[in-house]
Amino acid sequence: MSDATETAWQQVCSTTDINDGELKRFETSEFAVVVARVGDEFRVIPPFCPHMAEPLHESGICRGGTLTCSKHLWQWNLLTGEEQGPAERPLVFYESEIRHGDVWAKVDQELVYEFDEEDDDDFEW
Amino acid sequence: MPTVTFLNKQGRVAVDCQEGETLLQAGLRQGVPLPYGCGAGVCSTCVARARPGTVETDWADAPGAQNLKHDKGECLLCQSLVTDDCEILVPGKIDLAQTLAETPAHHRARLHDVALVAPDVATFQVSLEGQSDYTAGQYFLVRLEGMQGYRPYSMTDFQREAQTLNFVIKRIPNGKFSEEIFSNDVSEAKVDVFGPMGLATFDPSDPNEARDLVCLVGGSGIAGIMSVLDRAVSVNHFESHRLFMxxxxxxREDFFFLDELKRIKESAPDNVSIHLAVSEEEGSEELDAYRDFPLHQGFVHEVAERLGDGMFENRLAFLGGPPAMLTGSLALLLGAGLPVTDIRYDRFG
Structure with missing residues (x-):
């Protein structure tokens, strides 16, 4: 692994910082992320809802592997990111892994959701 | 009168906009199926886009406006006013060729009979110049004449061709409408109302809604739930379906509507289970009964979790209350396996 690749990975938190079914916000050196836990699986995601940018550590509810944003009830499979129910955009994940009991994520580039409607670009105001 | 054109990739529809009317009201009044939740600047469901500079906002600091991208012309339809013709880009999933079957309307009305029912809660009535139907669980937007901005209030009963609407209001420190109601002892006031609105509704004639109910409510959030329960009792719903509430x-001095809840309980004692919860009283989890209802210590969702093992499956859920209570109750019900489509609530706060 090259130095550049290695520095792209950061320790985000300990696996013991988060209980099963919990979402918590953490700061990396450059930006914030949310870590979610489903059983022994961890996912590192952008801190905002893909719908209307609600802060997911406040509005998100994780139950049975499903993430629900309580603001407008968009839902996703937390393990795959796939949208469920009324959600119209998938969750995106930072690449992550467990190292010696800590959650590490590859955070070289901030993941952001494109909030524009897919077809908005054609409208010339 | 300005013309507002709502458009997206699916089409466009033009409507008139009356003076002082928000874009959301103009669209809904004329049957445009616009997305909305609270209608009052809180929930941000009605985000749309306008050509920058073509709309004015009625409430720049609205909670629901905090994440707007003003450089892209984003606005809340429920807080946007126009003085000239304009075009509004709405989300692409909205089928603008559809027309709402039931449309809300403006009413001139009279607010009266304010009555304190708990230290920080009052009931009040609004008599319309005309009349209005509504579905159980819906709300009206109410604005004191001369005061900026509408507030949403859910009706506390169910009526057809209603001429007098019954509401409940919680005292909110520094809330203009609330202060007016509680401080000045309004005996009569002219108000503008708009409605009915809201999708957290109950229609027991719908076969999909002929089911057991669960109602988790905090404080004045009980208003719309009382309408749901009134509707249910009116068709003897609880003779064949259960209620867990x-x-x-x-x-305990903050309780109100207990006489009404007692009547609901007595309508079908075997099927109606109503529990009271207090969050700020010391003591064990189970307290002495209060006014013939079992009384528990804890937040609503905590008490519901303690009592409700196996009580939620396949039920239709109605929630009402402050945001933390809604979120806690939502988590409980989702954890119990209820689909989001079976959990109904308005997010007013």
Missing amino acids: VFGVRR
């Missing part, structure tokens, strides 16, 4: 307040 937890109604929570901070201290």
